[in-house]
Amino acid sequence: MGFIWYLIIRLGGALVTIAIGAVFVFILMQLIPGDPAIAALGENATDENVAAFRRMHGLDQPLPVQFWIWLSGIAQGDFGKSITLAQGYPVWDLMVQRLPNTLFIAVYALVIAVVISFFAGSIAALRQGRMSDTAATSASILGISMPDFWLSYVLILVFSLGLGVLPAFGFTSPLESFSGALVNGALPAFAIAAPMAGVFARILRAALLETKRKDYVTAARSFGFRDTFVYMHYIFRNALIPFVTVIGVQVRYLVGGTVIIERIFGIAGLGSMMVDGAFGRDYAVVQACMLAFLVFVLGVNLIVDIICAFLDPRRTH
Amino acid sequence: MTDTPARNDDVALRIRGLNAGFRMSDGYLPIIEDVNLEVRKGEVLGIIGESGSGKTVTGMSILHLLPENAETKWEKFDFLNRDVTGMDEEAFRALRGNHMAVVFQDPTGAFNPAKKVGWHFHQVFERTAVKSPDHAQRAKDWRNAAINLMRDVGIAHGENVLGQYPHQLSGGMLQRALIALVLAFEPDLILADEPTTNLDNIVERQILDLFRDLQKRLDSAFIFITHDMTIAATLCDRIAVMYAGRIVELGATREIFDDPKHPYTQGLLATALALEVKSGERLQEIPGELPHPGDLPPGCVFAPRCPHVFGRCEVERPPLFDLPGREVRCLLYEDDDVSGR
Numbered sequence: 083m084g085f086i087w088y089l090i091i092r093l094g095g096a097l098v099t100i101a102i103g104a105v106f107v108f109i110l111m112q113l114i115p116g117d118p119a120i121a122a123l124g125e126n127a128t129d130e131n132v133a134a135f136r137r138m139h140g141l142d143q144p145l146p147v148q149f150w151i152w153l154s155g156i157a158q159g160d161f162g163k164s165i166t167l168a169q170g171y172p173v174w175d176l177m178v179q180r181l182p183n184t185l186f187i188a189v190y191a192l193v194i195a196v197v198i199s200f201f202a203g204s205i206a207a208l209r210q211g212r213m214s215d216t217a218a219t220s221a222s223i224l225g226i227s228m229p230d231f232w233l234s235y236v237l238i239l240v241f242s243l244g245l246g247v248l249p250a251f252g253f254t255s256p257l258e259s260f261s262g263a264l265v266n267g268a269l270p271a272f273a274i275a276a277p278m279a280g281v282f283a284r285i286l287r288a289a290l291l292e293t294k295r296k297d298y299v300t301a302a303r304s305f306g307f308r309d310t311f312v313y314m315h316y317i318f319r320n321a322l323i324p325f326v327t328v329i330g331v332q333v334r335y336l337v338g339g340t341v342i343i344e345r346i347f348g349i350a351g352l353g354s355m356m357v358d359g360a361f362g363r364d365y366a367v368v369q370a371c372m373l374a375f376l377v378f379v380l381g382v383n384l385i386v387d388i389i390c391a392f393l394d395p396r397r398t399h
Numbered sequence: 400m401t402d403t404p405a406r407n408d409d410v411a412l413r414i415r416g417l418n419a420g421f422r423m424s425d426g427y428l429p430i431i432e433d434v435n436l437e438v439r440k441g442e443v444l445g446i447i448g449e450s451g452s453g454k455t456v457t458g459m460s461i462l463h464l465l466p467e468n469a470e471t472k473w474e475k476f477d478f479l480n481r482d483v484t485g486m487d488e489e490a491f492r493a494l495r496g497n498h499m500a501v502v503f504q505d506p507t508g509a510f511n512p513a514k515k516v517g518w519h520f521h522q523v524f525e526r527t528a529v530k531s532p533d534h535a536q537r538a539k540d541w542r543n544a545a546i547n548l549m550r551d552v553g554i555a556h557g558e559n560v561l562g563q564y565p566h567q568l569s570g571g572m573l574q575r576a577l578i579a580l581v582l583a584f585e586p587d588l589i590l591a592d593e594p595t596t597n598l599d600n601i602v603e604r605q606i607l608d609l610f611r612d613l614q615k616r617l618d619s620a621f622i623f624i625t626h627d628m629t630i631a632a633t634l635c636d637r638i639a640v641m642y643a644g645r646i647v648e649l650g651a652t653r654e655i656f657d658d659p660k661h662p663y664t665q666g667l668l669a670t671a672l673a674l675e676v677k678s679g680e681r682l683q684e685i686p687g688e689l690p691h692p693g694d695l696p697p698g699c700v701f702a703p704r705c706p707h708v709f710g711r712c713e714v715e716r717p718p719l720f721d722l723p724g725r726e727v728r729c730l731l732y733e734d735d736d737v738s739g740r
Contacts, residue, residue: 295466296508297503297505297508297509298508298509298510298511298512300459300464300503301501301503301508301509301510301577302511303464303492303495304462304464304495304496304500304501304503305495305500305522305523305526305580305584306492306493306494306495307496307522307526309492315511315514315522316511319511319513320511320512320513393513394512395512395513395515395564395566396512396564396566
């Protein structure tokens, strides 16, 4: 099986997952108690007003029809209109404004997590059993055990209120100012990154230690290759495969992280939009956000799979 | 040694008083004790014994390839007439590959799974470039050199193999490729650690033929580790029999097979013979089990299983006695010792 085939199969799988996911997203929203009409019009709305609202937004149609309208709309790039959040405003337009912020924070957090774990995991494995290993391993456990919202407040306390070096609230769109987004996004990105970095570092350490014991490492040393060469081309090269795989698995936590963190740091992103939409029973908004997150997670997983296919020839050959 | 003293420059490897063991969570676990070996150029020394007898630890000690928790002690380690006893690891690393190399038991585990077979050849030829200007020249044309070497070891389509990943090749093919890699080094010492154990019978025979062929062509010193007496008999010039981390008997293959001295060797041969003849008689096995290295008997390590055991065996650790053309670690031969100890 060649690489192209591998890619086609993975891509097809991702599309099927998105289609199934769309059905679940839709059903899930209908299961949530509460009426969007009441949410929009208030508790005191008259029955006529409610009925009119429901008719206007197609909420009086049978569910399969509603699903069909929604799905065919998406196929044409129309994610419907917001009912309560920004009344009558196309959801797609809302997403276009907010998606870059969330993507930026998510990728920012991922980069921080990968960089930190790369060094922490490598140092821990290289200096196994020594002080630096203990330090890196303890820091990883700390990172895993700190809830991200709690860490957020600690970071705000230290860096914003204490040292006054980074802002506690508000965000600059990366489209306006990339450096501004880097500075303003530092605390939220780090808050999301810390638990992931902990997990990644532990995985990398374990993978490096396991690979170090492999027969091919002994074989490489029997050839008289230099230690650095053996480390780079044998140990690290092969430990990278589980490391990257775990990154793909952990991406879903990235999404969960942004939802909470965006609220805390006042970032106008997809996560906060979804939370607001859920409180307002704004079906179209929540469904669109969930779908976007689904596509994001599958997209990152696909990229991870492609990287893994390059790293591990046994997957495609 | 009492057999014809070899010319000094003929001896590739001489080891005296090698001890090795592992640091475990519950203390030090000694594995091999007082191992003395000598291998000459062009000679094949067999190390035979059951699994757990310390054969592999002995072999890996010689190449400084034991895991990190291992400890080794040497009285004397001469390699190519050079004392390498206390040599630092970086200097010793330079000896590996170009001067001493290993053919491992599991060829599939010996290759980097992320790299093509060609990559391995390329790196190995690069590594040999320091040996001479000719080697450096050959490293530049490594592809052809690799294909030629593979042809020597019975791989007809080497150019295809270069482009394949290890997992795409069979065990037998990989073992040939690994042997070709080792041959690229033209090492002075080749250690083969049960190189056919993981292969099926037909491939095993082919690989053994290959070794026999190489042994005739090369001037290297060979150490062949095996638990198979038949293989040892056909391949080795001399044999060291190991039991519970000690060499219990050492001598010329023919002489050991014709007249085994140590009770363990006698038992081993009787078992092998019974297997070969497949006679209706009950298989003659040595009763008992190999002792655990952490729980050795106080006297001779073989005493609990020995048919000739007598009082002193259970309290005294016998040294290696020098017999004409033979070394035996057994008190039965104390009076035959010719070293004047």
